[in-house]
Amino acid sequence: MSTAQKKAVAKVNLAAAARLGAPPMGAPESLMKDHGLLNRILLVYKNLLERYQKSPDEPLHSDELSVAANLMLRYIHGYHEEMEEKFIFLRLKREHLLTPLIDVLWRQHWGGKTLTLRLVAATAAARRHEVGAQRVQRDMAAFVRMYEPHEAREDTVVFPAWRDLVSDREFDVVREKMDAVQERVLGERGFAGALSEISAVERSLGIFRLAQYTPNVPGINKPVPTPQHPGS
Numbered sequence: 001m002s003t004a005q006k007k008a009v010a011k012v013n014l015a016a017a018a019r020l021g022a023p024p025m026g027a028p029e030s031l032m033k034d035h036g037l038l039n040r041i042l043l044v045y046k047n048l049l050e051r052y053q054k055s056p057d058e059p060l061h062s063d064e065l066s067v068a069a070n071l072m073l074r075y076i077h078g079y080h081e082e083m084e085e086k087f088i089f090l091r092l093k094r095e096h097l098l099t100p101l102i103d104v105l106w107r108q109h110w111g112g113k114t115l116t117l118r119l120v121a122a123t124a125a126a127r128r129h130e131v132g133a134q135r136v137q138r139d140m141a142a143f144v145r146m147y148e149p150h151e152a153r154e155d156t157v158v159f160p161a162w163r164d165l166v167s168d169r170e171f172d173v174v175r176e177k178m179d180a181v182q183e184r185v186l187g188e189r190g191f192a193g194a195l196s197e198i199s200a201v202e203r204s205l206g207i208f209r210l211a212q213y214t215p216n217v218p219g220i221n222k223p224v225p226t227p228q229h230p231g232s
């Protein structure tokens with residue numbers, strides 16, 4: 001989709017939102033959507049860890065890990081965390097709000113990027129059979145352990161505090177700036193492109209089909225409710 005087409009679609013979405021009385025997505029919602037993508041990368045790491053724990057001698061799934069780790073580098077460290085630091089963390093720090101928590105989260109961005117760069121390098125080296133899986137497993141496990149509580153704290157404490165702090169005008173301006181950066185850093189496909197990349201990895205590992213995670217408990221197959229009237 002060209003930039004002009006994308007802008008036209010965005011205009012239509014804004015118009016539809018206005019008709020429905022709904023505001024367009026704000027910065028915290030957009031960052032929380034990114035956390036959904038982050039979670040899907042973490043699920044890939046967890047699946048790879050399970051495989052190695054079951055079969056320690058299994059060859060490294062370097063193609064899947066490479067896509068996941070490069071996505072983490074490009075989208076999460078290269079865009080999402082830059083936006084958090086620039087627009088959310090610094091704004092809260094300027095008001096002396098949540099400073100100790102922000103400092104921990106900021107250091108975790110640095111730690112996360114270091115681990116990701118090691119994973120990216122390991123997948124490149126693994127193709128040349130130069131890297132043992134032990135270090136890769138340790139780095140993936142450390143990443144998952146850090147980022148699950150990290151993003152949960154941002155969703156439940158940091159983003160709500162930022163929303164309480166800023167005016168409606170600043171709220172809108174930050175989202176517009178984030179959109180502009182996203183297009184510059186990630187290209188036109190942005191979030192949609194990232195989503196299709198992680199979906200392909202999930203399919204390759206056999207973890208894409210959501211229904212496989214539903215437990216077989218009594219009553220699970222009863223009919224799902226459907227609305228009787230439009231809008232009900």
Ligand SMILES: [Fe+2]
Nearest residue numbers: 081084105154
């Ligand atoms: Fe973060």
Ligand SMILES: [Fe+2]
Nearest residue numbers: 080084151154
């Ligand atoms: Fe985040």
